[in-house]
Amino acid sequence: MGRKARYDKKQFIRGALKLLAELGPAGVTMNAVAEEIGAPIGSVYHRFVSRDVLLAELWLQVVESFQKNFLKALERSDGLEAALHTPRWVRAHPKEGKVLLLYRRDELSRGEWPDDIKAHAVKLAEELNTGIRSFVTQMFGRMSRRNLNRTVFVLIDVPHAAVRRYLEVGAILPDVVDELIRDTYHAVYKEVV
Amino acid sequence: MGRKARYDKKQFIRGALKLLAELGPAGVTMNAVAEEIGAPIGSVYHRFVSRDVLLAELWLQVVESFQKNFLKALERSDGLEAALHTPRWVRAHPKEGKVLLLYRRDELSRGEWPDDIKAHAVKLAEELNTGIRSFVTQMFGRMSRRNLNRTVFVLIDVPHAAVRRYLEVGAILPDVVDELIRDTYHAVYKEVV
DNA sequence: GACATATTAGAATATATATTCTAGTATATA
DNA sequence: TATATACTAGAATATATATTCTAATATGTC
Structure with missing residues (x-):
């Protein structure tokens, strides 16, 4: 109608x-x-309803796109693959990569979100959270703040940092990026792997 | 007068x-x-003259504050100290830390800068550049793009990544941060150190 | 003490954008 | 074919902030 x-x-x-x-x-x-x-x-x-909501939906779509295969790698307990997911995803999705790595969520969308959008955000955050926690448990045998910290650092923060510099200047991601992520991964997980 | x-x-x-x-x-x-x-x-x-220029000057002041001791560590060829400078400086200068690590320069100040400010920015960038390059030469015996990449990653990108997460939520920097930076440092420089 | 001028004061203006509003249009359904 | 309505259209409005402007004010210099 x-x-x-x-x-x-x-x-x-x-x-x-x-x-x-x-x-x-x-x-x-x-x-x-x-x-x-x-x-x-x-x-x-x-x-x-508003620009704010448009950007909120855009943001969530980008996060979801990133998380999808990242979580799949975690489920396979393939930490290295998860760490390398960032440069690979960015190469495949340059625009989305810029959005996720160059801007903060609150810089894009500052107002209150409608309930359905808020729910979506919570869902994504929870998926990421449980994904990482169960990976940590697998990997180290048990959960601890320290192990969680190390894992977030190695699987998310470092890969993001390695990539961000290139996105800022609009450059193509060189292979060193993957190499550095790999080295860091093995270093931080040296007791385990 | x-x-x-x-x-x-x-x-x-x-x-x-x-x-x-x-x-x-x-x-x-x-x-x-x-x-x-x-x-x-x-x-x-x-x-x-404008908000833009006010923020430009603020930005340069923050960068200068950060670089000062970072470069001193480099001059002493103390790479680890340089890498650990980020969390230490952030602990000592929380507000400046937030500015440097949470916002991008072009997000704060977008317009054309007056000549003196531009000159200041160029000077700071050159100081950082030559400081890192001479450190790389010391460290590896010779300059190469690969060695430069690794060094920028270990001394700047990784420390920033390790810290950013905590600044975002306004949390105090835990000691794990330094620990992770240290581990990464040794891992990436394993052939050298 | 008078003058020149760097500075304070803050009201008025300009501008850029988000948002609203009213009117017209096309399609599914009856 | 008539009607309801989801949607298109874009001009008008609201609002927030940067910036300008004109009038005081205080202080060093003569």
Whole structure:
């Protein structure tokens, strides 16, 4: 019932993603998003309550994309694969990579989120959390704050740090990145592996 | 010649630093800066051409503060000390730490910088660059892109990554941070040290 | 003490964007 | 074919902040 839609959420999010990767947060104005896909601004607001929510959905989509295979590697107890997932994912998804690694969530979307979006965020956070915790238990035999810290560092923080520098200047990720991540992985897990 | 100043640059920068660390970039409005130190907004503009320039000067001051002892450690060819400088400096300068590690320069100050500020930035960048390069030469016997990459990773990227997570949530830096930085250092430099 | 001027004061203005609002359009359903 | 309504359209509005502007004020110099 009612007229057929010419533009849907996906298109607006794709447009916003492009603008965000190319111009940064300030470039993602509602007019720019509309223009990017040739829609009137009214149609953007027909889909998203606010810019804040549009960016929130974009953010969650990016996080979900990143986490998907990262968690799969963890489930296989393949820590090294999980650590190397970051550069690989970034190579395959350059725009998403920029969003995840160059901006902070609260820089993109600051207001209160609607319940469904908040729920989605909680779900993703919990998935990541339990994924890492069960990996730690597998890996070390038991959970401890220290082991958790080391794992988060090796599987997430270091890979992100290794990649970020290149994304900032828009350079292609060299292979050294993977090499460094690998070295760090073995160093920090030396007692275990 | 003229009346005595009641407010100087330093005070405004200090005020902006506090706001930035507490509220993020959006909290650093010109009115807020003025209010922070009880000055009229006209006096802020009397000292700084624009918000952009105020933030540029703040940024350079923070970078300079960070680099000072970092470079000293490098000059002593003390790579480990240089790597550990990040968590130590952040503990000693929490507000500056947040600014340097949580925000990107172009997020704070986007416009064209006046010549003197640009010159200052170039000077700092060159100092860091030559400091690292001469350290690499000392350390490895010769300069190479690969050795430079490894060094930047170990001395800067990894320490920053280890610290960032805690700054984001306003937590005190635990000792694990130093431990992890140390482990990574030895791992990546294993052929050398 | 008078003058020149660096500085304080803060109200007024400019500008950029998010958001709202009203009108028109196309399609599913009856 | 009539009707309800999801959607398109984009002009008008609201709002937040940076910036400008004009008028005082105090202090060093003559």
